[in-house]
Amino acid sequence: MFEVPEDEGAVPPERRSSTPVTTLPRFPLPSQPALPSASTLFLQGLDQALVEADIIDPAKTIAIPLIEVNVDPTTRLSEKTRKRLGELGISELFAVQTALLPFLLPLPPARALLYSPYEPLRDVCVSAPTGSGKTLAYALPILETLSSRVVTRLRALIVLPTRDLVSQVRETFEALCKGRGLKIGVATGQHSFSQEQMQLVGDSEFPLQGGQSKVDILICTPGRLMDHLKETPNFTLQHLRFLVIDEADRLITQAFQDWLAQVLAATRPPTATEALNPLSPASLDQMYAGIPYHDALAPAWLHLARSVPSIHTDLDETKHSSCQKLLFSATLTRDPSKIAALNLRDPKYFVVKESIGEQEEEAMQGEQFSMPATLTEHMIVCQTIQKPLMLFYLVHTHSVTNALVFTKSAESTTRLVRLFEFFEHAWASKEGGRKPVVARAYSSDLSNAERKSILEKFRDEEIGILVCSDLISRGIDISHVNHVVSYDAPVDMRKYVHRVGRTARAGRTGDAWSLVEEQEARYFKKMLSTANHLNQVAKMKVADKVLAPFMEHYEDALKQLREVYSRT
Numbered sequence: 001m002f003e004v005p006e007d008e009g010a011v012p013p014e015r016r017s018s019t020p021v022t023t024l025p026r027f028p029l030p031s032q033p034a035l036p037s038a039s040t041l042f043l044q045g046l047d048q049a050l051v052e053a054d055i056i057d058p059a060k061t062i063a064i065p066l067i068e069v070n071v072d073p074t075t076r077l078s079e080k081t082r083k084r085l086g087e088l089g090i091s092e093l094f095a096v097q098t099a100l101l102p103f104l105l106p107l108p109p110a111r112a113l114l115y116s117p118y119e120p121l122r123d124v125c126v127s128a129p130t131g132s133g134k135t136l137a138y139a140l141p142i143l144e145t146l147s148s149r150v151v152t153r154l155r156a157l158i159v160l161p162t163r164d165l166v167s168q169v170r171e172t173f174e175a176l177c178k179g180r181g182l183k184i185g186v187a188t189g190q191h192s193f194s195q196e197q198m199q200l201v202g203d204s205e206f207p208l209q210g211g212q213s214k215v216d217i218l219i220c221t222p223g224r225l226m227d228h229l230k231e232t233p234n235f236t237l238q239h240l241r242f243l244v245i246d247e248a249d250r251l252i253t254q255a256f257q258d259w260l261a262q263v264l265a266a267t268r269p270p271t272a273t274e275a276l277n278p279l280s281p282a283s284l285d286q287m288y289a290g291i292p293y294h295d296a297l298a299p300a301w302l303h304l305a306r307s308v309p310s311i312h313t314d315l316d317e318t319k320h321s322s323c324q325k326l327l328f329s330a331t332l333t334r335d336p337s338k339i340a341a342l343n344l345r346d347p348k349y350f351v352v353k354e355s356i357g358e359q360e361e362e363a364m365q366g367e368q369f370s371m372p373a374t375l376t377e378h379m380i381v382c383q384t385i386q387k388p389l390m391l392f393y394l395v396h397t398h399s400v401t402n403a404l405v406f407t408k409s410a411e412s413t414t415r416l417v418r419l420f421e422f423f424e425h426a427w428a429s430k431e432g433g434r435k436p437v438v439a440r441a442y443s444s445d446l447s448n449a450e451r452k453s454i455l456e457k458f459r460d461e462e463i464g465i466l467v468c469s470d471l472i473s474r475g476i477d478i479s480h481v482n483h484v485v486s487y488d489a490p491v492d493m494r495k496y497v498h499r500v501g502r503t504a505r506a507g508r509t510g511d512a513w514s515l516v517e518e519q520e521a522r523y524f525k526k527m528l529s530t531a532n533h534l535n536q537v538a539k540m541k542v543a544d545k546v547l548a549p550f551m552e553h554y555e556d557a558l559k560q561l562r563e564v565y566s567r568t
């Protein structure tokens, strides 16, 4: 039996033996491995490409040279495009554009091919602050790449969550592509389905394996895209070179008709087995009803052509779809399960944000949001009853006009506008008959034509305050918005980021004000602090005596509002 070695110091002197005891060698106690850092733990399970994202400094710009060279090696832009940008008043590339253009426009320019079946192109995910120029970051590479096309085919598809955004992005493309011969179409359901079909594919008498298109670039909402995929003869995505999903985090969570899976499937060539299986949607018989010839199939679809004898050899290389997926958002999800649904091909991530110290990075867990550097944020905690007063106070003490005011519903939007009008008329007459500040509601209750006209009036500064629901919290670009007021506090950080991002765009300054009811304050602060953003929002206290001058007119306005509602 072994004698258990004892620590000499722990044995009383009377029990210590004079003969040395043979002790077993001591081994170090098992030690705990050092704990991984908080940021390492957070990154576990994330796509490696996301971990290795390219971080781009938001302050980075590159001047667009006007010298006469065909393709400028730095910006990768052709002379025609640089000239056009100059005419549009754009003289430099913003940070997100400085990174995307070289990546998407390879040198020499001849390599910007319309098809790349043997060298699959890498997909791209971009997270960049609101107003940082993401639209041009994809519109410019699309324009430059498609300029080399001879035949019109549907080669770029841009999917956006709302009709308003579709028409905004269309305007950008039309301005940019002027004189370049590229045809741009939209599909949002604003026109009748047959009208849209005519505009997109024309008169399709008989099915063509290669499809048919009257547009090179299609900008659409997912719902109408699905309708065309299912029901428009000869509408095909096989020639797509670019699939852009803008406001990607919102769109990929929209389950509508399983739109994403269906669109992705339509960009992939069917396997030979799928093509021969009469039950498969990709079946040749179903698709082409036995038409014996093909009409310009995309390279990766050529095996479907019945008129082309398919002789397989060991040297055959797999042909890939040439479609490159580009995902954009100011709040792009880092949730691996959601990203997985996109089936990205060797994705490259670009993140535009201030680089921060290692220690700060360490302290950050969870989703990170980067805001425009030119944005100033405030929060005012108040009682529910005081919120209208706070709005009047902001308008008349902090000159909050050219402002978007966000409420939680279309109904509260209408009510607030009525109250504001009653107050404003009384207040303006008190101030010697000056013109009252005009407020209008912008909500889903209005028709398209009404919404368009209201937005135009707001752009022309005939309307000073646009009270709206979250319908326009994403993407809408109105340069003169100086203020954003969250009259009802946003319920999550994403909403907050997109709302406040309607101001401080393209390097301009802007202010965001959040009115937070006392009972919501804890939740709101927690939301900001989880996003490591609490310190960036200044807390403002507004004393009762500052609000007192507005009180009388506010009470009058409330009385008038009550009368209106009791009558209706």
Ligand SMILES: Nc1ncnc2c1ncn2[C@@H]1O[C@H](COP(=O)(O)OP(=O)(O)OP(=O)(O)O)[C@@H](O)[C@H]1O
Binding pocket: 089, 090, 091, 092, 093, 094, 097, 128, 129, 130, 131, 132, 133, 134, 135, 136, 329, 330, 474, 475, 476, 477, 479, 501, 505, 506
């Ligand atoms: N290089 C540039 N020079 C000057 N203005 C630019 C440049 N790039 C974009 N802009 C302008 O900046 C504004 C914001 O651009 P854009 O709408 O693309 O932002 P965004 O990043 O998509 O924002 P959001 O996330 O809110 O949709 C637009 O008015 C656009 O014309």
